[in-house]
Amino acid sequence: MGSLTRGEIDHSLHPRVNSADPVAPRPRPTEPPHLLRDDADAIAIATALAAELAQGAQLRDREGLLPLAELDRYSQSGLWSLLVPKAHGGPGLSHATLAKVISIVATGDPAVAQISQNHLAIVDLVDLDGTEEQKAMVFGWSLAGLRFGNAFSEFGTKSVGEFRTRVTFEGDEAVVNGEKFYTTGALLAHLVPIVAVGPDGIYLVFADRDAPGLSVTNDWSGFGQRTTASGSVRLDTVRVARNRAIRLRDTTEHPTVQGPVSQIIQAAIDAGIARAAIDETIRFVTTQSRPWIDSGKETAGEDPYTIQAIGDLKIRLHAAEALLEIAGRAIDRGYAEASLDTVTEATIRTAEAKVLTTQIALEATNRLFELAGTRSTLAVNGLDRHWRNARVHTLHDPVRWKFFHVGNWYLNGTHPPRHPWN
Incomplete structure (x- = not known):
């Protein structure tokens, strides 16, 4: 998929966001999506998809174009069904693979990755709370390529967990x-x-x-x-x-990994945003930036302070990605055998991962401009989208409360709350 120029945009195929443009319900797929074979298959497909999504991400952000064709390719890739259990005909992959796949897709376009987050969390939720008949129904839909959106949150209520519907x-x-x-x-x-x-x-x-x-x-x-x-x-x-x-079961009475599953997807998107920003920083510094006058270097990539900063960003990104892997494995254990202890471990590990992914997403997207220089702020580059995406997406579920719940567990042995936002 090549990038379109402004003059080549067909707005009948790409409706704008925040407009009165009508968007008809999307046609249902005529063929089932690819059925993932294993973890390696999922990661390979996600990697190829991310490269394709990256080519049009700047244009879609600039023009406010909905990713219609891109989303169809994403849901037909099989990645939306990676959590469907093997007993119901799905690949039944791990939550660690889920986190890896989402972070890769988000590197290409975090908006497209976010559109899938509720579908993926809902598959797990139905497996946890649905009857066998309902599981067969919902998993069958997913394996047929049908996409689930969401209608959860509401305006005007006292808290995010209160509903008037x-x-x-x-x-x-x-x-x-x-x-x-x-x-x-x-x-x-x-x-x-x-x-x-x-x-x-x-x-x-x-x-x-x-x-x-x-x-x-x-x-x-x-x-x-x-x-x-x-x-x-x-x-x-x-x-x-x-x-x-x-x-739905009351998670305060029945411990489940519902919350950590939702949270690890959020954290993985932030990790993808960070990775894309660091990659853009390296590309820009090595191809367009000038060395600072006091460095005495021939190229910007030889600046010792820039080298140090890139090293710092990469180390912190890898730490966040490692915690995502650890959190995913903890969720797998809590999913296989739910108890107060296994669900608490999954919740704490996921909270730790979300703290680091939030921090590196914000830091990487901010330092991009500091390290790349004034030229990187020109509108033609579209690099501001990384910071805007990080700033908006990391607002999902405040990390200041993650610090509290993690500290309260280690210090006082207080189990963290169990709900979709923790």
């Missing part, structure tokens, strides 16, 4: 009413899973993207992660089959 049951139907925001992926999904309060607890309700009463507004206006389509969803008496409403 309601589901009621009428015979064989579930009926949903409410409004959602930060609905990453819903605009371009085939199915929209909705978190709603029912008569006996919290439910995850799967509605078709084109279901009557379900409307998605393309109104995400963040200055970073611009093309994630994280706008709003309105639910006006949306009716679905009752078996599409999955009753």
Whole structure:
């Protein structure tokens, strides 16, 4: 996929973000996606996809173009089904591989990587809380190439964990009413899973993207992660089959790795942003930057302070990536045998990883300009997107609370809270 010039953009194929442009529900795939063979297959596919995504990432960010064709190729790659258990026909890969794959994809375009995060977390959530019939249904959808968006968070509530959206049951139907925001992926999904309060607890309700009463507004206006389509969803008496409403267990009473799975995907995206920024820094310094006048060097890459800074960034990136691997293995253990101790270990390890990925994403995207020099800030380079993406995406779930929960565990033996944001 080559980069398009401004004059070659077909806006009928690439709707803009935060606009009144209509975006019809995406057509369902006519063929099933690739079925991953193993970890190496997943990593190889992610690496090739990231290189392709990187070619158009600057253009999509600059013009605010939704990644329609790119997303189709991503979901048809098989990567969206990497967590589907082998017992249900999937590859059943590890959460360590999940983190690696997402970080690689995010290196190419973190907005595209973010669109898949809820789908991947939902596959695990259904495996943890769904009935056998519901698992077969949802996993079958994923293996057929259908994409899940999300309708979780809401404006105007006291906290992120409070919901006003309601589901009621009428015979064989579930009926949903409410409004959602930060609905990453819903605009371009085939199915929209909705978190709603029912008569006996919290439910995850799967509605078709084109279901009557379900409307998605393309109104995400963040200055970073611009093309994630994280706008709003309105639910006006949306009716679905009752078996599409999955009753979620209370994680405060039943320890599960639901939270760490969601968090490790977030952390992996930040690691990808950091890696892309460091790669851009090295490329720019070695091809375009001038050595500082006081260095006495012939090239910018020979500047001892620049050399030191790149070494520091690479070391901290590798430390963050190593913690992602450790966290993924801890999640695998908690997934295979859930207990208070295994889930706490997964939560703590993932929190540690998220602290480091947040720090290196912000530091790498900031130092890019310091090391590359004033020329790197020119609009034609589009390098500011890395900092904007890092600044916006790292706001998912504040790391100041990660420090607290990690310290409280080591110091006082206090188990961290169990919810999707921790």
